[in-house]
Amino acid sequence: MPRHIVVLRSLLPGIWRVKLAMFRAATTHPANNNGERRELRAVLAEIGRCEHRAYQQLPSQPALWRRVVNKPEHYYFRSHAEVLWGKESMMMRMRSTEILRVAQLGSTTELDQGPAVTTSIFCYNPATMTPPRNPILIAGAGISSLLLARSLLRSSIPFLIFENDASLSFRAQGYRLRLSAEGLDAIESVLGPEAWQRFWDTCGKTGGGGFGTINARTGEKLPQAPPPAAVGGTKSVTEALTSRDGKVVGISRGDMRRLFMEGCEEFVHWSHRVTGYELTANGVHAIFADGSKSVEGSMLIAGEGIRSQVAKQLSGGKLKVYDTGARGIHGQARTTAFKGLGEGVWLLLDQTHPRGKVSVITNVRPGEMDDPSLNFGWTLVAEPGVVTPPNNDDSTIGIPAADVAKEITANWHPRLKPLFDEMVSSDAAFWKITCSTPAGVPEWENESRVTVIGDAAHSMTPAGGIGANTAVRDSALLGKLLAEAGGYKEGVTAAYEKDMRVYGSEAVQASYGMAKNQLGIEITENTKTL
Template sequence: MSGADVKPILISGGGLASLLLAQSLRLAKIPFKIFERDASFAFRAQGYRLRLSTEGLDAIESVLDAPTWQRFWDTCGKTGGVGFSTFNALTGEQAEQIVPEALASRSNKVIGIARGDMRNIFASGCEDHIEWSKHVAGYELTDDGVHAIFADGTKSVEGSMLIGGEGIYSRVARQLSGGKLKVYDTGARGIHGQAPSTAFKGLGEGVFRLRDDSRADGAIFIITNVRPGDMDDPNVNFGWTMGGQPGVIRAPNNDYSIVGKKAADLAKDLTKDWHPRFRPLFEEMDESEAAFWKITCSTPSGVPEWPSDPRVTVIGDAVHSMTPAGGIGANTAVRDSALLGRLLREAGGYKPGVTAAYEKEMRVYASAAVHLSYSTAVGQFGVEIDEKSSPVV
């Protein structure tokens, strides 16, 4: 069969896991198509800067070709220090580090990259394979392939496989697992923000957690990574992410899609009594970049089993959504991409048994990661998930 006759692998969603998988397929010359519901990568805020673990970096390096990996590595920030420096947000005093957290992954540095930069690099060379404004709402198996079904009722070309990588609201995951894959709303909320790097000079280089336990309705904290080199350039923005225990952070009309000034104003109000050392992070913030977010988590007891389908599987947040605690969600997602990509390369594309082999190995490391993320969030965010009664998204 000629290359032109080979059915493409269909990928639902154009997020990090999907694009890294696409890189693996591109390099192996396996045909693929990506269906992304947004109109472009610039359609929505790209979220907070991601910390990359040793496992995450190894997975990414195993997929990218040498020039693209070098571009990726050069784009990453490298911050000194191996763990969080925790401060009392009100007094400015450094708190006792009760549970040290090892954050460094290479060269004794904490490695981080903006989600938008990561997405653009992973998309390199794949742009012509992306179909925009295509919202996958399910799929239909054929005698020897699969169609993605879009929200408007139309269908994709027939593919050899469908990979669901469209995040926590994945319809592919719901259909494939018969509803066993669930994402729970923990009730905790957060705000992403950015400010000029000069606003962070009071902190200095490092990874910081600022915590306020003075509120009657629950604790609130921010996490930020202040990397060297850009600290004196007011044209460079650093990001911070704020988290609050359930009930502390409330979006107007419970609308967590709100971005901009309303989210910024709430962040400023919540931190108005914080120490002057930390106030510039909020007083000088770029209000247009502020955004709310819900803190969700997949089933804490582990990734459930479902009857494996040789034609369909899921990756990333679609199969294992995690809280931000521990910073391991994106790192686990890229492990999915590297594993599934390697199995497909070795098989030369679709082959019965690939999805079963991928899911068996993925369940082990992903279940451990979800459990760690949830267990950490119980302490950090005060969340609790009851798998029988907690609300799902």
């Protein structure tokens, strides 16, 4: 009987595709078919070089897959639709419109009995075996999306990420994030020992005098103010600044994304903006801005931030993000500019600016203060009307943003001025301060195939530094539930949303309450939404 092998020949950007090439192996007298065997060996070598993994690891069905994953030379084919290549429990999965016929369904055939090549083919019988799982689709490649992807990676659950940006460094990555005990616990639970250690080593740890407030005009250190009381029915959280080992732990958003992306790079599709979704009988398609659709996924997780169209579609418009009217500026300068502050987390407060209250928060870390090759960052926030981007364009970066920061801080104390006078002007960026519905995360009709994480679920002001820590808790919780279920399962999104609404709502309420006191913002029925 003729025997055949299907060979991966090409990989096109964005979508894995298969070209089918049929090679007839020897059926009798293998020694008389040396040329054919050499061709077959070359093909197998080509496959061996294709270490990329389109979706991930084989399904967790030991009885079915043991013979495939134990030997790299075993290849698995699904008839009529898809081709899988297994190597050391890794696999590629590609769609094909051609019909594959190899021996009989459910049978195993030796391709070549010669000493040089011994390869087995196993044919999948859709009538008797469970097909491979569709991937979980993730919209956005922010910190919550990437941490969720790492959780799925550890659990061998297939996934694909679709990100609007063209690369990881396509635009400014925002300010430094302070991590709470809850945030660190969530990240550690996902990454595993080795990856966690790399993450922990990258984080900055600040001790010194802890948190201090300085009068930006006089340069004097102010007594620590009591936490703001609850305002308008919202809650106030007095979260301890120190999160581990008596230290304040922080990391830049760019470093966090880079570390979370380790091992996930090949599953990220850049320049793909998700604008909605379409449910199918057995899954869901993500819909892109150009009208095209993704492969069918088992689920779609919306983690694309405050402008998530998936969140609006899923919630029927109940998930809203409000423009508070307040604006901020991110900036950074050489560490030498921070000598006048010393180690610690500092709030520079100007309550006498003619247009409204202004504050800057920065983290001066030991061990880095004397390294002039490094930069420390700062974040300026102000009441509505103080920070005004040129032409009201919040996406403006570089010198225009730097000039506005310098103008606002022009009359600050000389020991603080170097932070702005010596700033890296090209890195300065405006940002819009937004907040979800102050009452918390609303309820909507649950959809088992679609849910939301991070800012798409609960956007927060910078007050209290709560937003990022809440986002990674989403990733850890949803990842844990999916791992326990082995991927998509009815009830997973409902269980996740039930718990997320509790801590997410508390976080939104706290962030809004603090921002109302610190920035004078107020969200009413007339406040504009994004």
